[in-house]
Amino acid sequence: MLKSTIVDARVRLVPSKKMLDFLEAQKEHFQQVTENVAKVMKQKGLTLPVSTKIIKDNEVVTKRPKIDQALLKKITENIANTPKKPVNDKPDFSEKDDEENEETTEQPKNVLYLSDLHWLSSTLVELRSRDHCQVFLHQLIESCELILPENEMKPRNPELEARCQRLRAEQHNRDYLKMTKNVDAGLKNYPEDTISYQIKSLNKQIIAVVQFIFSVAAGFTFGFFGVNLMVGPLPFGFRILLGVIVALIIALAEMYFLAKKLHEYDEVLDAPKRKPQQPTPVKRKVVAQPPAEGSQVQKLKPHAD
Amino acid sequence: MTAGITEKETAGQLLDDLYLDMFHLIEEHTQCRINLERSNASGAILLARTRFQHGGSNSVSTAQIPTENSAEFNALCRVVDSGDGISIQRQAVDKSKGFVEPLHWFSVLPPMSLRNAVSKFKDCIELVAESTNLQRQLVDALNWIAKLRQTALLN
Numbered sequence: 001m002l003k004s005t006i007v008d009a010r011v012r013l014v015p016s017k018k019m020l021d022f023l024e025a026q027k028e029h030f031q032q033v034t035e036n037v038a039k040v041m042k043q044k045g046l047t048l049p050v051s052t053k054i055i056k057d058n059e060v061v062t063k064r065p066k067i068d069q070a071l072l073k074k075i076t077e078n079i080a081n082t083p084k085k086p087v088n089d090k091p092d093f094s095e096k097d098d099e100e101n102e103e104t105t106e107q108p109k110n111v112l113y114l115s116d117l118h119w120l121s122s123t124l125v126e127l128r129s130r131d132h133c134q135v136f137l138h139q140l141i142e143s144c145e146l147i148l149p150e151n152e153m154k155p156r157n158p159e160l161e162a163r164c165q166r167l168r169a170e171q172h173n174r175d176y177l178k179m180t181k182n183v184d185a186g187l188k189n190y191p192e193d194t195i196s197y198q199i200k201s202l203n204k205q206i207i208a209v210v211q212f213i214f215s216v217a218a219g220f221t222f223g224f225f226g227v228n229l230m231v232g233p234l235p236f237g238f239r240i241l242l243g244v245i246v247a248l249i250i251a252l253a254e255m256y257f258l259a260k261k262l263h264e265y266d267e268v269l270d271a272p273k274r275k276p277q278q279p280t281p282v283k284r285k286v287v288a289q290p291p292a293e294g295s296q297v298q299k300l301k302p303h304a305d
Numbered sequence: 306m307t308a309g310i311t312e313k314e315t316a317g318q319l320l321d322d323l324y325l326d327m328f329h330l331i332e333e334h335t336q337c338r339i340n341l342e343r344s345n346a347s348g349a350i351l352l353a354r355t356r357f358q359h360g361g362s363n364s365v366s367t368a369q370i371p372t373e374n375s376a377e378f379n380a381l382c383r384v385v386d387s388g389d390g391i392s393i394q395r396q397a398v399d400k401s402k403g404f405v406e407p408l409h410w411f412s413v414l415p416p417m418s419l420r421n422a423v424s425k426f427k428d429c430i431e432l433v434a435e436s437t438n439l440q441r442q443l444v445d446a447l448n449w450i451a452k453l454r455q456t457a458l459l460n
Contacts, residue, residue: 006335065325068319114329136320
């Protein structure tokens with residue numbers, strides 16, 4: 001299972017019975033209601049009075065409230081800094097349970113968002129100032145269930161998983177073969193160990209080096225003789241200088257390619273020379289019955305095992 | 306009695322505000338984490354692309370990072386913890402004062418994808434600092450809520 005990115009970073013709140021009851025009881029005092037709250041109420045079978053205006057979510061002011069730190073300190077100053085005992089947040093657990101049983105399918109829709117809570121907060125301030133009720137937001141939401149944004153779990157693509165495993169197995173196999181190459185007698189006679197192979201690769205390197213020497217020599221010859229032939233007689237010292245300069249330029253360029261080539265040879269030598277599709281057990285079988293494959297392995301002596 | 310009611314009113318209002326603040330902080334913190342994840346992922350992809358394009362002998366690898374035996378250098382980026390949260394302080398590259406450019410460990414002319422990856426990872430550090438600040442504020446808010454709920458005024 002893989003975690004995917006959180007798509008919806010909003011905090012959601014499942015309205016409790018208490019909150020719905022409150023909304024029902026106070027609904028004729030609301031001047032306006034957010035879209036989402038109206039939807040939730042409608043789904044719960046509660047109707048709003050016709051005069052209530054439904055406003056869009058983005059019309060609600062959702063600014064972070066300014067906390068009056070001084071007042072906060074004043075109120076809490078006489079509270080000892082005791083280790084907090086867990087606050088019992090589940091007074092109506094049974095109530096929630098049967099609510100969930102009723103509508104597990106539509107539960108994700110029946111949630112309040114931050115804008116709704118802001119609306120509720122400002123509405124409650126208004127209601128309190130007009131003496132309709134003495135309810136606070138925290139009293140309403142303490143029985144609600146808070147849904148935090150969570151990562152979705154995604155199962156890994158089985159195809160990818162299979163491929164990864166195959167590649168990993170191949171890699172391990174290759175490592176193992178490289179490691180045991182000079183220990184296991186059964187694996188010794190492989191192409192890279194025969195004399196012809198070694199001479200061949202040696203030849204390749206020698207050819208590369210000889211090519212380098214030749215091109216440098218040709219560059220020097222051009223500088224020494226060619227320029228002299230083209231632009232009349234030149235002093236001897238100047239001709240040598242010209243030849244050395246041309247040879248140096250060619251040597252520099254050639255050196256780069258030579259280094260690259262030789263490095264490639266090294267890598268080729270490092271990599272084991274066999275087909276990737278044949279895992280070790282097959283090799284074992286080949287060792288057990290040499291005539292079956294009919295290649296270099298045939299040269300194995302029977303007691304090598 | 307009226308004094309008691311107004312006090313209760315302010316305390317309740319304060320707790321409401323704290324709760325709203327907490328919700329805001331949770332959302333912002335989550336958003337910050339998402340941005341961090343995105344920016345880190347794209348940085349990693351760019352790094353992988355650099356390694357892929359420059360495979361072979363001159364690839365970008367951990368072997369090019371200085372070890373304990375290398376010459377010493379100063380950190381380009383420091384975390385400063387001031388009164389209101391932590392912040393990231395960056396130094397300009399100045400070889401004479403020991404501030405070396407880390408990109409030059411890998412090659413003298415770093416490829417474009419590696420440069421982009423560096424800027425993404427730099428963003429990541431900023432986001433981590435921001436996320437830490439938000440998390441601190443969130444913990445503070447939660448502590449205040451717990452404390453305020455113990456007051457006798459609310460019951």
